[in-house]
Amino acid sequence: MTAELTRGQNHPLPGARLEIRVSAGTTIVAGATLGDENGEVHGVEWVAHPGTPTLPGLEVSRQAAAEHRLAVDLEAVPDVVHRVSVLLALPVGGAGPARFGAVAAPFVAVTGLDGGEVASYTITGLEAESAVVALELYRRQGAWKVRAVGQGYAGGLAELLTDQNLPQAHQLAGSIQEAVAGGLARSVPAPPAPGARTADGDRSWTAAAPAHGPDHGAAAPHGTTGPVPPASPYDPQGGSDPHTPGAPGQHGARQPYPGGPGGSGTAGQPSEPDGSGPIDYSHPRRRNAAPPPPPPSAPPPTPGQPTRPVAGDATGWSMEERLYNQVWGMFEDLARTTAAYRSAVDFADSRMEKELDQVLSDPRNRIGGQGDAARGAARARHAQLVSQAQEVLDRDVAQLAAEAEVVEPALPAACASWDSPVWHTYRVPMEIPMALRLGDLHLPESPRISIPLLARLPLERGLWIDSGRSTSLDGSFTDSHEVRRLGLETAVAHAARLLAVHPAGEFTVHVIDPAGSGTRGLAPLVHSGVLAAPPALGAAGAADVLTRLTQRVDLVQMALRGGAPDALPPGLDTSQQLLVVNDFPHGFDDRAVNQLRYLADEGPAVGVHLMMVADREESAGYGPLLDPLWRSLLRLTPVADDHLADPWVGHAWTYEPPLVPPGSQVLQQVLAQVAEARRSCQR
Template identity: 30%
Template sequence: MIRLVAGQNLPWSELRVTAYLDDPAVSVCALLLGDGYRVRSAEDLVDDQRRHRSGVEWLAGPPAGITIDLTAVDADVERILFVAGAATHRPVTVRLLAASGDVLADFEPVIPAGSVVVLTEVYRRDGGWKVRAVGQAYAGGLTQALAAHGVVAPRPTVQPPSVQAPMGQPSAAAAERTYEDLLRQNRMILEDASRTTASLEATRDFARRRWEADLERVVGDPSLRVGERGDRARHEAQQRHQQMLREAEDRHRADLEHLQRELSVFESDLPAPLARWAQPVWAGWRPSDRLHQGFRVGELALPDAPMFAMPFLLALPMGRPLWIEIDNSDEVATLVLRTAAARVLVATAAALTRVSVIDIGGRRGALGIPDELLHGPPAVDAAGAQAVLAELVDHLELLGTALASGSVDVLDPRHQADRLVLVTDLPTGLDEVTLRHLITVIEHGPRLGVHLMVTGTHAESLNLPLLEWLRTFFLRVTSVPGGDLVDGFGGVEWTFLPDAGPSDPRVLDEVLGRLAASRTDPQSLRRRT
């Protein structure tokens, strides 16, 4: 038996899969999803009110569970989710059984009180099926979980006491997918792309070694070294090698085409801070009172399939500050920095984020950030940089104390806004005192709404031990395509493609202009709690 962890998948060659929980206090149901992680209709919920649907059957128990006849699942059903909820906090064990009744795998998630959790999913891949341990919780209960997968008007139903029934039309906010939901789907597409690419690479390596072995056998046989039989043996070895490569590449291409369809739907679901600039969500964009939990910093592409590009998303608050390498051009790195800053400002528009710019020498000015968004004029010399960072350290101390005492409301409004710090060409012009202030911002800023992004070069940091140590705190990305990154799934190398803004630079100017125009009412400042 295999013990699964969240995110792990497992090929499923059986014709049936049964998932159950041996816990009478837990209520279960199943969701049948089509393209884009969406139900085809509200009828795709299988529970005690509708016990059968497209090969999926609800089991009353004990033990409660679902069983799926994989041969009877409709062709347009891409995946089936096993969902459970409980009134109290409960660690549970999910068991996955074959048709014989043998337990082939299990998974031990936790169901938070009053929540529902997507425990596992069964999904199509490579003409077969896989199962995946998920463990995604929805604090809003079944209503939120259903809305996240497209059930906007579920049928009236009486749910078990531990799971509140969804009634009527959920609000627009409830129907929007959570950042955790989007991040999970992004990670799953990345994992599947990684594993199919790793399989291709492994097949290529095996095919090469087999071809070499076949040729060695031909060379080692005196009767085959020359003549028609030897030529035929070498030709057959080459044919086997090429056929193996063709079949592997065809499978890989088909997998990526399938994932590309998933990715296209996924991209259309992304809110503005996470979306490509060409997506309709940017057309006529206006600041809203919704805080977003992440932003897009670029894309990840496969060297063998450059048209397949995954979004590279970072969470907010940023767990690690962002370092953009000055690779070939300071101008390009500055553009990537400005674009990332604009996305963070869009994501945190409701927090009325104020921007501090440190640009020693003053060549870049305010990076095109409108005055209405700035906390103060850009710092253009060492003294100004030290003053900006010292003020930020004071801000963190003041805000931290106010939060601890519950007295944030009495703070000056400028201390209630989030802050974004942009530093160009690090470490130019920064002394040790200033760098230590920067370390304080890195250590304490994220939990208090202070975000940091810089441009810099590694070469300039040589012979500065403090800066060498400082760089380890950053997530470092390139400002030009490159910077190969290795994923943790199949160990595949991806090429990072930085987001340098929309093809029409006026779009970015318009976005920043709308943000600036929204700063006319200081009373609209979001209060911290």
């Protein structure tokens, strides 16, 4: 089970021998430092870099590249070492960009020897920084964990190493850049097979990577999300993570359409202010996945016409995975083409302003026909540039809209909207799906295209349905009571979908409603009989549910850490657990709040997930105590809102919650089947 980390989050490591994989949108230098209990680096011999790539228990790449694999053996590092920090830096003096803000967000993943991904992190929010501490492996009470750091340094490697108290920071930073300067023009060979010798004679002991689809993010959207990915903004996460392979702008076996992302469009081509050229908005995680599937059975395109879209044309081992990757590919493509359009319009605006300033700088042009002609010519050139950019955007959006028309009907129930026909033929599944739909995303330039916001299962982050006061996108105010009602209705729809996509008996839902204010909204769950018990009321009821779930987390953690996952107490419910909390913080004392935070932090790793329907302002009385809780949850809204951003270019995506159509009985019909399957398992 992969953990998609956000900045500051940590995750336990299952073993000592690991591989750290780095993907970036440009050539970078990768290295690592060894630190003591205080994180201090005592000398240059504690730094692994291209000039000195090997230290005890650690080996890094010998040259700069867009992708890196770092080998780590935590059992071989000296006992005095308590921290291994992974460093990324842009080469100095090359033809590439001078800041991380000009390229796609770097992606870092920790994998085991079998290639299975343990944890991943997409480093977002970088701007002027040219060096960054991506993540760190640290020793805590005899066990190792990984933490997502993402600390950037505008002063480059010298400033980064100085921050780690290395006395020779500036000299070492210079020698590292000198060591990679000679290798920038060399091509990077493909990663060697497990056990094969590399060109320099070293043996690679790390297994090859398995196929990974995009993870959410995505807040992404997540989001990543994934979001996207993917991820997901979702991560949507991933987060991918949103992330399939192929050349920039292509996802998997998809063909780039003319002028579209990855195609030959010209919008957005003006160089960035720092001279680094057009930004490649493709997400690096979309470059490592399964082999491409057989060519889809679609008629060949007419010469000169865009490729006819086909559902499932991305890479993946199954149709479900191919559709999942295709959705996040569409998400990324829409982000890229919109970014190109906005860049072209900004360029046209700045060019017109410059031309008008030049005209007005000459007093002779401020009045008379000559000045009017110059101003008219500047505005005409501006209109022409904007028109060209709009033409390319319209073409790209039309192709994506055609793709959405064939992908949406092909989505399985877990990823389909509530009005999809697949729900009318619903049957309780036998296997857990890859992902779950959390809503839809679209951009103001293309409102007719909605991209499903998909999150990988099991959920790595809890959900926060914001029931606070809301202002709709058109500026109208939404009544607070109406938002609360919609918030609980949205939470019920999410909980029902989670129940519906899991096999019978493998997902359990608990509800805490201290004030009993959600009786009407919770009726579909209560009346269908899918809940483990009636909603807990009052402070005593909330304390009872929280105590039982925290004890379950403790027991499973102890069993896993002791290497005896089968030694759990008889009768312990080992299914995935979801706790729905309504109207927080009413009915919660300090002890209950701490238990809630514990479940949010430690629960997802052992199958306990949290969904809160809450107004953050109402919990302001707790002060900063609850800030980590809100940050650990993926915020969703019960009304349309533009609070989610993708991890690549930072677009503000409009999020639409996945509400059941008014008057539809699909929710009741699905829950009735889930309840019947649950009763059959208990007989």
